[in-house]
Amino acid sequence: MDLRRDVFQAIADPTRRAIIALVALQAMTPSAIAENFDSSRQTISKHIQILTECELLKQEQTGREIYYHFNPKKMKEIADFIEPFRNLWDDRFNKLEAIMKKYKSKK
Amino acid sequence: MERKTKVHAEDGKQELQITREFDLPVELLFKAHADPEIFEQWMSHEYGTTKVLKLESKNHGSWQFQTKDPQGNVVFGANGVFHEFVLDRKITRTFEMENTPFDVQLEFLEFEKLTDETSKLNMHIVYKSVALRDQILKMPFASGLNMAHNRLQDIVSKLK
Numbered sequence: 001m002d003l004r005r006d007v008f009q010a011i012a013d014p015t016r017r018a019i020i021a022l023v024a025l026q027a028m029t030p031s032a033i034a035e036n037f038d039s040s041r042q043t044i045s046k047h048i049q050i051l052t053e054c055e056l057l058k059q060e061q062t063g064r065e066i067y068y069h070f071n072p073k074k075m076k077e078i079a080d081f082i083e084p085f086r087n088l089w090d091d092r093f094n095k096l097e098a099i100m101k102k103y104k105s106k107k
Numbered sequence: 108m109e110r111k112t113k114v115h116a117e118d119g120k121q122e123l124q125i126t127r128e129f130d131l132p133v134e135l136l137f138k139a140h141a142d143p144e145i146f147e148q149w150m151s152h153e154y155g156t157t158k159v160l161k162l163e164s165k166n167h168g169s170w171q172f173q174t175k176d177p178q179g180n181v182v183f184g185a186n187g188v189f190h191e192f193v194l195d196r197k198i199t200r201t202f203e204m205e206n207t208p209f210d211v212q213l214e215f216l217e218f219e220k221l222t223d224e225t226s227k228l229n230m231h232i233v234y235k236s237v238a239l240r241d242q243i244l245k246m247p248f249a250s251g252l253n254m255a256h257n258r259l260q261d262i263v264s265k266l267k
Contacts, residue, residue, distance in 0.1 A: 014152065038153060038177055072245070081244040082114050086125075090112035093127050093228075096149040100135040103145070 010054045011084045014091055015039065016047050020084075023057060024070040033068065116244065121237045123244075125230040133226035137195045137218050150174070155182055165192050170200070187211065202232075209243060210235040 011017055019033055034044040048068060051057040058069045116123040129136050139145050143159035150157040155174040162170045171186035184205035191199035196218055203211040215231040234240040 036176065081241070082116055085244055086110060086112055086114040089114065089125055089127070090110045091152075092149060093112055093129070096136075096139045097129050097131060099145060099148050100129075100131050100139050103138075104131070104135060 007054050007056065010050055010056055011087060013047070014087075015044075016051055017084055017087065019044070019047055019051060020056060020070060023068050024072075027060065027067040027069045029065050029067055116240070119237055121235070121240050122231065122233045123240065125232070126227065128221065128225060128227045130224070131226055132224055133218050133220040134195050136226045136228060140198060140216065141192075141194075146172070161186075163189070165189065168192065210239060 011020065015037065018036070022028060022033060022036055030045060030048055031041070033048065034041045037044055048057065052059060052068070055071055058071045060067050060069055112125065112127045114123060114125050139149060141162075141164045143162045146162065147157050147159050150172065151174070155176055157172055157174045160171040160173060162168075162172075166189065169186065169188045172184070173181050174183040176182045185202060186205060187201035187203055189198060189200045191197060198214075198216040198218075200214050200216070201211050202214050203209075212235070213233040215229075215233075217229040217231075219227040219229065221227055234243065
């Protein structure tokens with residue numbers, strides 16, 4: 001399995017990036033994560049599962065609750081750090097381009 | 108889909124370059140940075156709505172925006188001043204993330220006409236130190252995503 005490619009695929013999705021951003025700040029339960037999104041619990045669980053499979057998130061049992069932690073070891077090279085940053089800007093700029101194309105055709 | 112945006116960050120330097128070509132005339136690319144309503148649209152996403160509080164598009168003008176989550180909590184805020192604002196060509200501004208310990212960064216945005224219908228944006232960002240640049244890159248997506256300030260404060264103090 002090409003794990004590295006999987007990590008990049010995992011962070012290519014904006015919802016998954018947002019989940020990492022949340023969990024990186026504080027370990028969270030799946031329901032606490034889901035509260036931050038409009039998507040269904042099921043959709044968010046699927047995203048958490050993908051992030052866990054490629055080891056960007058780690059599970060930890062605390063009492064009866066499962067908490068998810070961010071695993072920064074998976075993103076240790078500077079190139080790895082840049083990739084999510086680049087994706088963030090690419091998403092923004094794609095949106096900018098789409099909005100301005102519409103704006104242009106309205107004029 | 109191919110990623111059109113390029114990010115260049117050399118090891119050991121306190122700066123980075125973001126470049127991107129757009130299928131837009133340079134005037135429209137610039138307008139997206141100068142018009143508050145348009146800026147709000149492309150800086151918002153499903154988990155956060157961005158509101159421009161101030162955007163004075165002129166030399167020495169200042170700017171401020173805030174992103175709120177669907178529950179109405181402010182999750183991200185940033186502000187700065189425009190040092191230079193040259194229509195359709197250049198914006199030099201400072202950028203400071205609010206309620207974080209990160210020092211202000213300096214940003215040079217150059218808007219370049221390629222053809223009548225295409226253009227290029229070159230963003231050059233300078234940080235206070237190499238360590239700060241790397242830290243901001245390592246904080247996943249520190250520059251704009253869903254980020255509660257108190258949590259950010261927590262994690263950053265742990266990093267120190």
